[in-house]
Amino acid sequence: MPTIRDVAKTLNLSITTVSRALDGYDDVSKETRQRVIETAQAMGYVPNRAARQLRRQRTDTIGYIVPAKKPQFADPFFAEFVAGLGDEAASANYDLLVSTAPPDSPEEQTIYRRWVQGGKVDGVVINRTRLNDWRVNFLREKKIPFTCLERSLDQGEEFLGVETDIQDGYQELLGHLTAQGHSRIAFIGADASLKVQYDRLRAFQQALTSLGIQPQAHLVIEGDLTPEGGYQAMLHLLALDQPPSAVVCVNDLTAIGAIHAAHDNHCVIGRDLAIAGFDGVADSAHTQPPLTTLDQPVYAIARTLARLLLQAIAREEICQRVITIKPNLLIRASSGGKR
Amino acid sequence: MPTIRDVAKTLNLSITTVSRALDGYDDVSKETRQRVIETAQAMGYVPNRAARQLRRQRTDTIGYIVPAKKPQFADPFFAEFVAGLGDEAASANYDLLVSTAPPDSPEEQTIYRRWVQGGKVDGVVINRTRLNDWRVNFLREKKIPFTCLERSLDQGEEFLGVETDIQDGYQELLGHLTAQGHSRIAFIGADASLKVQYDRLRAFQQALTSLGIQPQAHLVIEGDLTPEGGYQAMLHLLALDQPPSAVVCVNDLTAIGAIHAAHDNHCVIGRDLAIAGFDGVADSAHTQPPLTTLDQPVYAIARTLARLLLQAIAREEICQRVITIKPNLLIRASSGGKR
DNA sequence: TGATTTTACCAAAACGTTTTGGAAAACTCA
DNA sequence: TGAGTTTTCCAAAACGTTTTGGTAAAATCA
Incomplete structure (x- = not known):
């Protein structure tokens, strides 16, 4: 060499x-x-990268830790997200360091510490932001550049990253559902400490209210963003005295599990029951029936987060520190819409 | 600091x-x-990692390049695979560097060159091995440790990695299908340059032959490992004069697309048509009907590949250089099996 | 006791770059 | 012509570790 x-x-x-x-x-x-x-x-x-890094005092590497429960993570969201980060990084001659750790765990802390203090990365991308998130405080304190998908409550104006504006999306989705006569509409959510859960549940309830429907607490169930969680939650809903006629799920994986549970209970989805998701992962087009969902451009969001991060690392002037993205309602057969 | x-x-x-x-x-x-x-x-x-790396002349980092077509990749296989690599690496205090590049592209070559020659990684994990794969020749020539999922034709005895022994699995799957009276059985495959395509098609045909069925060339279609590819291939099969009554797909994503196409043509899957996949990704349990598939422990395979690689990097004596894994047939409703 | 070994420490070199602060050579201009 | 300017190059000093090849001091042994 x-x-x-x-x-x-x-x-x-x-x-x-x-x-x-x-x-x-x-x-x-x-x-x-x-x-x-x-x-x-x-x-x-x-x-030689190590020599260059040592001399330049930077690593040309950004980091991302997949917030996954124990061993596996199978959400295609992450796959697309990682691809977006990696591609944007590569286009600037940066590398992407990846690890996995359960959210809010000691492992998570260890990895962040190792990366940040050991100077392994110049910056970090965060997603699945929590309402109170030690990561943002830690990174802010260490003065390491970072970008977030969704803003935690700890962040004020200095936020740098992407936010989704879901109000209109939920308004449109619930308008669509009520237009078909639904009024008992349930919500299968995620862990309450997650910012997306907070935002989406609130948007859901506001949209309901604005349509003249009183939100009902017992129609809001906690899932865990996996098909299994969606399956269990759906079983619970179907066992109610007055089951809902429509179910809005916090993400597509949850919806996929919910569809499965409904099928197993001989509900015909799109006729007996409407189901909607959120994310627009590739699989959502291939469920039976295809899933109505609020589509987010995950790949583009990831690239944006990486781009912002690289700008922050280079200490460039960033004119737009908060990029807002609106999801796009895809009406498919699972909500009884057009076939 | x-x-x-x-x-x-x-x-x-x-x-x-x-x-x-x-x-x-x-x-x-x-x-x-x-x-x-x-x-x-x-x-x-x-x-400081850079200083340590420079002095020690190693990086404590392994690399993996996702072999994905243009921008997105959404196969949950990769997500699970990356998680396995990352976890095994982390447990040995190693890091995982990730990038994406289309298979056999100039970008792929650039990244490998940058990583290997720039001393960014101590070793590399390869999957989607191709029949003739420049990567194995390149890495062998540069004397960089690497492990592979599936052996390319360029590799003889010095192979280090994981191989799947699918013969029994396909035998069992096709036994199951023929037992239900199927004899016109199609195969939706992948790009012919891929080792898995080569292996799985051959295993499929051998199993057919051993069951007394003559393989028919026009029932073998090329897909691209995505749902879209599976959808198109299935449309093609359904348009034949004598369409098959069962379809074996080279992976689950292909099968998911095939199911979708069949649905759109008002076939009832599990009754009019049997469909099977390969991989056992999480989604396969949640298709309608749930997908019969040959389940592989992707996460465990990835961990094994990383472990072997770390041993090779440490120049440990490796007693078992080839680890063989057999997939496990999961019979679900899509093949008309038990409900 | 004096010779030998063991223990506990250290100075300096190396790893392969980038950057700083020149400095000689070649121009330019009055 | 000679003073200033530009062009083109370079020696040496970092960057933060690990490793090599020691050396005093303490402990052990004959």
Whole structure:
């Protein structure tokens, strides 16, 4: 593996000149630069990252920790999210470091500490933000750049990241459901400490109220963002004295589980029961019947988060620190809409 | 951010002693070690990774490049796979570097080159191995440790990784299908350059033959491992003069698309048509009807690949260089089995 | 006792870059 | 012509570790 020293020796130049030629400084002549670039290429020289990082005091790496329960995580949301981060990072010659840890666990703390204090990453992307999130306080205190999907309550104006504005989306979705005669509408949510749960439940209830329907506490169930959680929650709803005729789920995976449970109870979805999700993961188009959902451009959101983070790392002026995204209602057969 | 120098100064010790105390060498007294550890802890000292890497000439990082087509990838297989790699790496205090690149593309080559030659990773995990795979030749030539899921034709005895033995699985699956009277059985596969396509198609045909059924070329269709590919392939099959009564798909995502297409053509799956997948991704339990599939322990496979890789990096003696895994047939309603 | 071994520590070199602060050579202009 | 300016290059100093090759002091042994 040739080093910069080898290249310099071959060309009878100093290390300095080679370094500066390759980095595009203008204090090296055109011909010299040409020679350097060619020789480096021919010798297969690639700068050693560790040495560069040590000297430059940065890593050209951003980090993301998948907030997954114990071993597996299977939400395609994360897959798309990671792809978006990775692609944006790669396009700026950055790398993406990935790990998994259960939300709010000691492991999570350990990894963040190792990455941040050990100087493994220049910045971090956070999602599944919690209402009170130690991560934002920790990163803020350590003065490490970071971006968030959804704003925690600890963050005021200095927030940097993406927020989804779901009010209109839920208004439209519930308008669609009530237009078909539904009035007993349930909500299968997530852990109450999550910001998305807080936001989506509130938007759901506000939309209901604005349509003249009184929200009912016993029609709000807690799931866990997985199909299994959705399945159990749906069973619970179906066992009620007066089961709902429509169910809004906090994400698509929950909805997939709910559909399954309804099927198992011989409900015909789209006729006996309307179901809607949130996210627009690829699978949602392939459930039976296809799932009505509020589609978010997850891949684009991830790229945006990475882009903002890279700008923050480079200390660029960021004109728009909060990027707001509105989900897009996809009406499919699961809500009895057009087939 | 305190460095080892700060710790040494605080304790009036040399840098050497601090370093060796923390690394557990035995040429430092019990009391000194204790003092060092406590002070380092108290000062919040964490070794700088870049400096350590530069000196040790290794990175404590393994790499994995998701072989995804253009922007998105949504296969939960990858999500589970990445989680497995990440967890195993973390348990050995290693990190996981992730990127995405279309298979066999210039981007793929660039990233591998950057990682390997720039010394960003100590080793690499490969999956979606191709029949002739430049990656294995490249890594072998550069003498970088790597492990593979599935063996490419370029690899002989020096293979290190996991192979799936699917012969029995397909035998059992096709036995199950023929027992229900199916004899026109189609196969929706993947790109012919992939090792899994090669293996699974061959296993499928051998199983058919052994059951006394002549494989028919026009019942073998090429998909692309996505639901969309499965959807299109299924439409094609349904339009045949004599459509198949059962369809075996190369992975679950393909099967999910196939189910969708069949539904859209008013086939009742499990009655008019049997469909089976491969992988056992979480979603396969929640299709309607639930999908019969050959379940692979993806998470465990990924952990195994990472573990083997770490052993290779540490130059440990590896007693078992090829770990063979057999998928497990899950009979669900999509093949007309038990409900 | 003096010779040998063990214990506990350390100075300095190395890892491969980037950056700082010049400095010689080649121009430019009056 | 000679003073200033620009161009092109470079030596040496970091960056924060780990490792090498020691050396005094203490303990052990004959």
